[in-house]
Amino acid sequence: MESIVQVLLVLAALSALFQMSQWSLVVRIVAASLLGLVAYGTYPWIIEQSTGQLNIWLNDTVKMQNLAVVQVTEALIFILIDLALIKKYFGQKVRKSLQMASYFPGVLLLAVVLYLQMLCFYAFSTIDFDSLGTYFAMGLAVLVFAGPLCVRWIIPENYLRMELRYILNFGQILGGIVITVFCQGLAYPQQQSPFEWSPLVIILAIAITTILAGWIGSRLIKRSKFQWKY
Numbered sequence: 490m491e492s493i494v495q496v497l498l499v500l501a502a503l504s505a506l507f508q509m510s511q512w513s514l515v516v517r518i519v520a521a522s523l524l525g526l527v528a529y530g531t532y533p534w535i536i537e538q539s540t541g542q543l544n545i546w547l548n549d550t551v552k553m554q555n556l557a558v559v560q561v562t563e564a565l566i567f568i569l570i571d572l573a574l575i576k577k578y579f580g581q582k583v584r585k586s587l588q589m590a591s592y593f594p595g596v597l598l599l600a601v602v603l604y605l606q607m608l609c610f611y612a613f614s615t616i617d618f619d620s621l622g623t624y625f626a627m628g629l630a631v632l633v634f635a636g637p638l639c640v641r642w643i644i645p646e647n648y649l650r651m652e653l654r655y656i657l658n659f660g661q662i663l664g665g666i667v668i669t670v671f672c673q674g675l676a677y678p679q680q681q682s683p684f685e686w687s688p689l690v691i692i693l694a695i696a697i698t699t700i701l702a703g704w705i706g707s708r709l710i711k712r713s714k715f716q717w718k719y
Contacts (some may be wrong), residue, residue, distance in 0.1 A: 491547050497560060497664040498604055500657050504567065508652040510637040511591060517634050520594065525630035528602055532622030535606050543607060553668055556600075560665040563595050564658040571655045578648045581671040602629065629714065650703065 509517060551685055573587035609625050612620070697709050 491544075491572050493668055494547060494556070495662065497556075497661060497668070498601045500599070500661050500664065501560075501595065502601045502660070504657045505594055505598050505601075506636050506640050507650045507657070508518075508567075508591065508594065509633065510640040510644075510650055512637065513614040516592065521630040524598075524633050525626040527599070527604060528629050528713060529536075529626035531603060531620055532606065532610070532618070532625065535603070535622075536618050538607060557665040557668040559596060560668070561662050563597055564661040564665070566593075567595065568655060569656045570656070571651045574651050575648050575655075578651070603631075610664055637674060 509520065512520070570587060570590050573583045574591055577583040577588065581660075606625055610621060613621055616624075640650065643652070
């Protein structure tokens with residue numbers, strides 16, 4: 490389970506970097522400062538945790554299934570945003586709300602920060618916790634500011650970065666389904682049935698409903714434009 494969660498968090502981090510590469514300098518500075526403050530403010534809670542507690546969370550079926558639902562829902566939202574940004578890049582009109590939604594970094598980015606912070610504190614436990622918390626917050630702020638610049642230098646085409654993020658989002662959806670299925674092999678202490686269908690049904694229902702709504706909406710828009718023209 491830990492390996493699967495790590496892969497999903499890596500995908501979420503890469504997705505955030507591609508997204509931030511579209512932001513202006515001022516927005517990146519604000520985001521770097523806010524994430525640095527969040528990391529520094531949460532380090533007292535981090536030092537109270539342990540690897541044992543982390544393993545308990547990873548083997549908690551309820552938490553992992555909730556993570557899968559959040560993962561899939563967030564990925565679907567980002568797919569909608571990416572499609573809107575690609576349309577805007579090629580000169581098509583996009584709703585203002587979707588353009589503003591491109592500044593939403595996602596909930597899983599906080600999970601990435603907390604998980605990296607845990608690994609950092611476990612690996613460098615000999616360093617003073619206050620200093621380590623400060624170093625991590627400063628390093629995270631620099632990474633959030635400089636990381637998108639590196640992505641823009643490697644892939645200068647805006648639409649290509651959004652298309653790659655589009656693929657990463659599909660990977661997150663697949664990972665969420667894998668987590669849900671994998672959780673069925675874990676222990677359910679207060680459950681009679683060994684297989685819980687509801688999380689998988691929720692994920693599939695969200696995915697199918699979103700895709701179906703987008704398809705119906707596109708057909709209605711095309712039909713209304715055709716009638717207006719003729």
